Amino acid sequence: MxxxxxxxxxxxxxxxxxxxxxxxxxxxxxxxxxxxxxxxxxxxxxxxxxxxxxxxxxxxxxxxxxxxxxxxxxxxxxxxxxxxxxxxxxxxxAYATPVDRLTQIPVPRVTVLPVWEPLVIMREIWAEGGIGPERLAVMMRAEGPKTGLLARYNDKPGGAAFVAVHQGVAMLHALEILPHQRKQGLGQWMMRGAAFWARAQGAQKLSVVCTRANDGANALYSSLGMDVVGAYHYRILQ
Structure with a gap:
């Protein structure tokens, strides 16, 4: 491919x-x-x-x-x-979709909040998922439009993600949903929230990359109608 x-x-x-x-x-x-x-x-x-x-x-x-x-x-x-x-x-x-495909349904109020720089609770959510200071430093290095996303469910924090734009294409990274807040639809609201934010920055596409082993994430992106736009892997000498 x-x-x-x-x-x-x-x-x-x-x-x-x-x-x-x-x-x-x-x-x-x-x-x-x-x-x-x-x-x-x-x-x-x-x-x-x-x-x-x-x-x-x-x-x-x-x-x-x-x-x-x-x-x-x-x-x-x-x-x-x-x-x-x-x-x-x-x-x-790798998946991508026109942002308009994900902005046809409004995100419920205060369900997904764009926040930059990341709040303490967002850092804690990422840390629980193994996304520590070194990856936060990657986010800080990104140039151009960028934001964090804080998801909420039942008035409590539910997840965090990072999204940035490069030459008209937005890409979402570091999507993490707290274990006790999963299966509430927060993943799809996070993607829709990212699409609304990306559209406001002038981006035409929203993209994401995901390991093939992450069944839940791959199912999420497919269920949203995102298209497969590429694949890659790494080779490492142990």
Whole structure:
């Protein structure tokens, strides 16, 4: 499958690494503990098997695991890394939809509140889901329009998310619903709230990326009529 031409630029634009380094045919990302998306190396040009050592050295110099992002056009690199013992990590599916598809139903009052900078309760919700200071730092680095979303149900906090816009495409990250507030429809209201916010910023699309193993999230995005617009995975040397 091919990916939407804007997908990977939107990922970098809305969930940015601390630093980007160009080394030969590679783009290296310094993640500072912010997760795979901001730490993986990716190929900027055609690469040969001998080029892999250059990327490995660069990632080790940053104190990071040897981790590569594999996009649909990287099949040769994928095979070369597999032959070197790299294992597949976190296959991801990307979804997108025109914002108008999610703004036809109004969000109930005070159910989803755009808030920036994140409130203490939002930080606590994220922390409970394993989204700590390093990922909050990623949010702070994002340039352009961005906001946090606080969900409420029965007058109590229910979830948090982050959404940002890059070149007319909004992408939602770090969607976390508190365990005792799940199965109340908060996930769909969060996505609709993100779409209303994105439309107000002039964005035409709302997108999200999700690991294939996250059955609940994949079911949510499919139920909202979001289209699959790409896929990728990582290769890591344990």
């Amino acid at each position: 091919t990916a939407a031409p804007w997908l990977f630029d939107t990922i970098d634009g809305t969930w940015p690494a601390a630093r980007y380094l160009s080394e030969g045919p590679w783009l290296l990302r310094e993640g500072r503990g912010g997760g795979s998306r901001v730490s993986a190396a990716s190929a900027r040009d055609a690469v040969q098997e001998d080029d892999i050592a250059q990327a490995e050295a660069g990632m080790l110099a940053l104190g990071q695991p040897r981790l590569f992002m594999i996009r649909p056009e990287d099949s040769a690199l994928d095979a070369a890394l597999a032959a070197r013992g790299y294992q597949i990590k976190d296959p991801v599916t």
